[in-house]
Amino acid sequence: MPTTIEQEFEELDAHRRWQPLYLEIRNESHDYPHRVAKFPENRNRNRYRDVSPYDHSRVKLQNAENDYINASLVDIEEAQRSYILTQGPLPNTCCHFWLMVWQQKTKAVVMLNRTVEKESVKCAQYWPTDDQEMLFKETGFSVKLLSEDVKSYYTVHLLQLENINYVENLWITMYLKLLRLDVKRPLKSGETRTISHFHYTTWPDFGVPESPASFLNFLFKVRESGSLNPNHGPAVIHCSAGIGRSGTFSLVDTCLVLMEKGDDINIKQVLLNMRKYRMGLIQTPDQLRFSYMAIIEGAKCIKGDSSIQKQWKELSKEDLSPAFDHSPNKITTEKYNGNRIGLEEEKLTGDRCTGLSSKMQDTMEENSESALRKRIREDRKATTAQKVQQMKQRLNENERKRKRPRLTDT
Incomplete structure (x- = not known):
């Protein structure tokens, strides 16, 4: 199977046909109505004027005065995969974003x-x-931050999402009961859910990752969490516009699932099928070429190519600590300790004694990793805050006069 795709890849490379292939895909992609996105009341909910969800596949917010959010449900039945592809939230749509995550029972x-x-x-x-x-x-x-796990090229946050409507709902329920009115629909009471937030931090703007290996390692970390499995709500995938990088991620994952099932795949056809649900998936010939590379390398790893697995093993050593620890000998939990995150290890009954010196070494390593994570987090926060403040100053001057931009994120 990979050999056939490899041959196709080599021919496309040799004849420099990535641009023509990309144009073929654009020309063969169907356009569907997207009228709701253009309603006047929804214009300020779109990051880009030229990226809109199709009416037939848009995610609808439930029990909301306005059910619109720039998000599309991409359902690939043969792969048993469903993704919600969406734009990066705007300041005025962050609340809608989390409402969608809650209502769709998203795990990641x-x-x-x-x-x-x-x-x-x-x-x-x-x-x-x-x-x-x-x-x-x-x-x-x-939304609360429960833990943060910083790697060399991605970060995993564990978040707690809580429905805080329960206080108001509780008082309404009690009032109705006092009036001896029948409460037909029981109201929620302070439900919380844990959401995994996988953040790939090294995908360059207008480009592709340096190598398929780092991207695939990230993809398989997401897979290992079980967040993409069909027994959960659809995972929410986003970049800035929700079509370029998000399309690449979804295409690679879908193709690898189909290959694991033993299906013959046509990457172009899979992408055309996915484009029926959200416009413009895969934004450049480079992203298309990278998708082929990632699918080829991922298929080799799935089929047990020792050289690829060794490469990934070396790559994984760059991680500061594992994102998910499946070790049977200990349970590693991260929780708040005052104003910082503390690392707690609970040994199981059968755990072997490692000696005092080993424990001291482990403690030193944990403190070092904690300090490094804290320093990276503080540097990133300071840089981001400074840039955001500069942007706000410029944007506030002409925000009301300026029209919505066209897509610039690829």
């Missing part, structure tokens, strides 16, 4: 861009970066 959010790239704001800061929770009163949710 996959973010493929940085909030600020080349001095341009690509996405609002919709999740907390410290122990201060973020409140979204418009839709009644709060």
Whole structure:
């Protein structure tokens, strides 16, 4: 199977046909109505004027006065995969974003861009970066940071999403009961959910990752969490526009699933099928070429290519600590300890004694990793805050007069 795709890849490379192939895909892609996105009341909910969800596949917010959000449900039945592809939230749509995550029973959010790239704001800061929770009163949710795991090219956040409408709902329910009125529909009471936030931090603007290996390692970390499995709600995938990098991620994952099932795949046809659900998936010939490379390398690893597996093993050594620890000998949990995240290890009954010197070494390594994670986090927060402040100063001067931009994120 990979050999056939490899031959196709080599021929495309040899004849420099990536641009023609990309144009073929664009020309063969169908256009569907997207009228709702153009309603006057929805214009300020779109990051780009030329990227809109199709009416037939748009995600609808439930129990909301306005059900619109720039997000599309991409359903690939043969791969048993469903993704919600969406734009990077705007300051005024962060509340809608978390409402969607809650209503769709999403287990993970996959973010493929940085909030600020080349001095341009690509996405609002919709999740907390410290122990201060973020409140979204418009839709009644709060988000807390439970843990942060910083790697060399991606970061995994564990977030707590809470429905904070329960206080108001509880009083309404009690009032109705006092009036002896029948409460037909029981109201929620303070439900919380844990959301994994996978943030790929090294995908360059207007480009592709340096190698398929790092991208695939990230993809398989997401897979290992179980967040993409069909027994959960669809994972939310986003970049800035929700079509370029997000399309690449979804295409590679879908093709690898189909190959694992033993199906013959036609990458072009799979992409054309995915484009029926959201416009413009895969934005450049380079992203198309990278998708082929990642699918070829991923298929080799799945089929047990020892050289590829060794390469990934070496790559994984760059990680500061594992994102998911499946070790049977210990349970590693991260939780708040005062104003910082503390690492706690709970040994199981059968764990072997490692000696005092080993424990001291482990403690030193943990403290070193904690300090490094803290320093990286603080540097990133300071840089982002400075850039965002500069952008706000420029944007506030002419925000009302300026029209919505066209897509610049690829």
